[in-house]
Amino acid sequence: MAVVEGAIIYSNLLVLLSIGLTITYITTGVPNFAQGSFAIFGSYTSLSFLYFLGIHPYYSLPISLIFGGFLGLIVYVSVLKPLIAREAKVVILMIATLAVDLILLGAIGAYSDYLSITTKKAAKKFIFTPYDFNLIGFPAIFIVSLITIVFMLLFLFLLLYKTKFGIALRASMENPALAETMGINIEYTRLFSWILSGALASVAGSLLPFRQEIVPATGAIIIVSIFASSIVGGLTSIYGALIGGYIIGISESLITFSLSSILGSGVLVYAKVVSLIMLVLTLIFIPKGVTSIKWRRLTRST
Amino acid sequence: MEEIDSEYLILTIALWFGFYAIVVLSLNIEYGYGGIPNFGRALAVLMGGVAVGGLINRILINIFNVTDGIIEASGTVKSIINSIIVKNPILGIIILLSSLGLAAILGWIVGALFILPSARLSEDYLAITLLAISEVTYLVLYYNVDIIGGYYGVSIPDVLAFIPGTKRIFVFTGILILIVFGCYIFIEKLLNSPYGRVLKAMRENELVAKAYGKNVMMLRVKTVALGSSIASLAGALYSFYSVNVITTSFSRVEWTFYPILMLILGGAGNNVGALLGAFTFVLTKVLLITYKFEITSILHLPFQAVWLEYILFGVVMLLILLFKPEGLIKEKPVFTKAVKKVVKTKQKQK
Numbered sequence: 001m002a003v004v005e006g007a008i009i010y011s012n013l014l015v016l017l018s019i020g021l022t023i024t025y026i027t028t029g030v031p032n033f034a035q036g037s038f039a040i041f042g043s044y045t046s047l048s049f050l051y052f053l054g055i056h057p058y059y060s061l062p063i064s065l066i067f068g069g070f071l072g073l074i075v076y077v078s079v080l081k082p083l084i085a086r087e088a089k090v091v092i093l094m095i096a097t098l099a100v101d102l103i104l105l106g107a108i109g110a111y112s113d114y115l116s117i118t119t120k121k122a123a124k125k126f127i128f129t130p131y132d133f134n135l136i137g138f139p140a141i142f143i144v145s146l147i148t149i150v151f152m153l154l155f156l157f158l159l160l161y162k163t164k165f166g167i168a169l170r171a172s173m174e175n176p177a178l179a180e181t182m183g184i185n186i187e188y189t190r191l192f193s194w195i196l197s198g199a200l201a202s203v204a205g206s207l208l209p210f211r212q213e214i215v216p217a218t219g220a221i222i223i224v225s226i227f228a229s230s231i232v233g234g235l236t237s238i239y240g241a242l243i244g245g246y247i248i249g250i251s252e253s254l255i256t257f258s259l260s261s262i263l264g265s266g267v268l269v270y271a272k273v274v275s276l277i278m279l280v281l282t283l284i285f286i287p288k289g290v291t292s293i294k295w296r297r298l299t300r301s302t
Numbered sequence: 303m304e305e306i307d308s309e310y311l312i313l314t315i316a317l318w319f320g321f322y323a324i325v326v327l328s329l330n331i332e333y334g335y336g337g338i339p340n341f342g343r344a345l346a347v348l349m350g351g352v353a354v355g356g357l358i359n360r361i362l363i364n365i366f367n368v369t370d371g372i373i374e375a376s377g378t379v380k381s382i383i384n385s386i387i388v389k390n391p392i393l394g395i396i397i398l399l400s401s402l403g404l405a406a407i408l409g410w411i412v413g414a415l416f417i418l419p420s421a422r423l424s425e426d427y428l429a430i431t432l433l434a435i436s437e438v439t440y441l442v443l444y445y446n447v448d449i450i451g452g453y454y455g456v457s458i459p460d461v462l463a464f465i466p467g468t469k470r471i472f473v474f475t476g477i478l479i480l481i482v483f484g485c486y487i488f489i490e491k492l493l494n495s496p497y498g499r500v501l502k503a504m505r506e507n508e509l510v511a512k513a514y515g516k517n518v519m520m521l522r523v524k525t526v527a528l529g530s531s532i533a534s535l536a537g538a539l540y541s542f543y544s545v546n547v548i549t550t551s552f553s554r555v556e557w558t559f560y561p562i563l564m565l566i567l568g569g570a571g572n573n574v575g576a577l578l579g580a581f582t583f584v585l586t587k588v589l590l591i592t593y594k595f596e597i598t599s600i601l602h603l604p605f606q607a608v609w610l611e612y613i614l615f616g617v618v619m620l621l622i623l624l625f626k627p628e629g630l631i632k633e634k635p636v637f638t639k640a641v642k643k644v645v646k647t648k649q650k651q652k
Contacts, residue, residue: 031426082624090426091339092623095566098559099619106612113605220555224437227430235427269445276438283431284419 011249012145016204018229020197022241027193030093036223037104042205068202076194109216128209141210228279234289320478328532334570337505339429342436344557346530350537353405355450355547376456383459394461405538413530444549455548569629
């Protein structure tokens, strides 16, 4: 049962991260290689508030959200916006996000050193599980991550389908050029998507230490699963990120766990390989993801 | 502060320049000329390590009838081989040449297989696929201890064991730079040809290239196979430098992202630019590492100077993309023989 709980918690976090990645891909056309480090930025934000002000990570989630949104804003305005204005190719934009990832890795690493020196506590490597507690018979992280997902989905639904801005956002996602001729400022939609992406990643990052140990380079490790989630679900659909997040998160945990029952515990270390293989197979056979499959057609032909 | 041995410093710079130069030149064929965003370059370099640590080692283990798993057996074989090489230099040379040949072949095969499934994808999906496949292979080789020793690694012979210890590294560096020069000449001639023109056509507009009858998919496969073959040499040479093969030496940051940075810094589409980019990067990195304690104390940094490496290189990368996207040296036209004739003719007319 604990394995299933863990799988769901992990999937919830992957969904937050992959939705951010997918949204920025749809509006800007570039997969963000720094998405993993965005999350770890959130992890260290919560750690800072815990160490300096004694604020519990669950209570600092709103703060993490704001900081993360600000990070997304900075990255878009200082890096992607000028490059897009220069009509840079997609590969150049991807390389730019790689550069951002390097900068974040260095900055987070430097900050972790500073944090260790200043507070005399572990910061280069840390975990939040000792701060967790039980709620209605479940670990609080299980409840909190589910609530976060529900709130996020509700927010997105209301935004995208019940507001003028949301309709404009969807229009610019569907066809930026046409949306622009209709008078929609796609600049605002891009900016918004990067703020949202940074915010969601940061929140996920604040919750991640409850599930696994965090070091400055953890972003480089989880980026693999984030990409797998977005792509398996379909990089051109927000629903895809939701579906993909659960497919990858649960597979990574449960498939590996199941295999270990058959092949021995040596298999457990291959969890990341499972998601990578699913990613590769998806890219090769259904590059647009599961949401691009015409399920109805399949049903009829059966 | 103790004096840094300037000889050692120059040697270190030359060594790393050598390894990275080969990789960056190979990347320039694919990305610089062909526009193929190979975000999985580390895989080919890793294959160089596999060729030496996994294949050559197994051949030697079989020849000498050594029992035990690859990890222990490689240590045993290393001792046996090294003691033979001391008296018979020819054996060391044979192993070196065989390893490079095997690395090139393995790199070619893996490179072709590596891109084959995704050669049709658009550039962003292609980049992600190549990165993902590279990561899968890396993780499998890291966790599986039976191929190249996983997280323990394996020993390999020191092919220059016949040279006195203090001089060995200089000879190795000389060989390395010689191979870099050879790769440069080969690639320069290769790309100043109709092949080079086709690659640039593919890079600029794939549809037009197709319209003119070029098989873009096969072009991609061949080009990545070639690039991987050359990059594998760097992996093999790096292994002999380490006298050890361990998967973690071949991470994507060190062997995919940094080479991309070097290529963009120096100038994609220009082999001299690629080399200049590699040199500039290596010089900066080695100086940062060598003087990290001085830097930390002089600047009163509240953190280790090593983190500056990532920040600095990331910022440099962004600055190049924003303000000098063509790099330090711009790319030049492809000078095929026919083009050279025309140029010479016009010069004579003046």
